Amino acid sequence: MSSKKGLELKPNPRTGRYRLISGNWKMNLNHLEAIQLVQKLYFGLRDVDYSFSEISIHPPLTSLRPIQLLIESDRMRFSLGAQNCYFEASGAYTGEVSASMLSKLNVKYVIVGHSERRRIFGETDVVVAQKVKAVLSEQMTPILCVGESAEEREAGQTDEVLMRQVRLALAELSGETVSTLVIAYEPIWAIGTGLVATPEDAASGAQLIREELGRLYGGSVADRVRVQYGGSVTPTTAHDLLEAEGVDGLLVGGASLDAEAFSRIIRA
């Protein structure tokens, strides 16, 4: 990412970690609408808005190439992200896209294991782990999504679910590799429901994830992993969620489809 003098991205002075705010558009907007939205977002942001957080945009596959060209030709300070990929490198997998195809488009971040993929498309922890590896093998960064459902939360199983999802998704990776990852804590009960987790919920999810990372890879690895919060984030709730202990950024769904709302979240 190019940057103007004095306005380079700064790490959070409290944690030393770089914040990341990501817009997951899910299955919304055709490529013409996508271009318009990115242009509108770009024109609405000031130079200083890029110094606080890195911003990644995750459009549907059909918009990756047009948005890549737009970002590169206008030197926009957005990182390109994808929402998913398959773990095999190539072959007879109708409808799928490989990590290497994404990396050729200069995709930097790939969301892996989103709860919608797990729930609607039956992705298991084992598949999620294979996808994490595929993304890493192409020098991209996975944004690994973990989170408990409402039932699991009510049954007091949040800790267990988060620990299991983290452990299985990262199985066989070295601590050095794990330290480069982004993990998004996305409680399923807060996704698309308007039920936003409190900053305390977000902090507690981030803490559980870091504790498990610490047990598996040691404290210095756990300290370097960036943890986002996702689930019904709005311009009104973004500031307090970003200030929550251990939270290094946001993974925004619905509100990232509105340039005005997403830029207010970025400024939060």
Ligand code: 13P
């Ligand atoms: P919403 O912000 O629409 O709740 O979606 C969150 C999400 O799933 C981001 O990946």
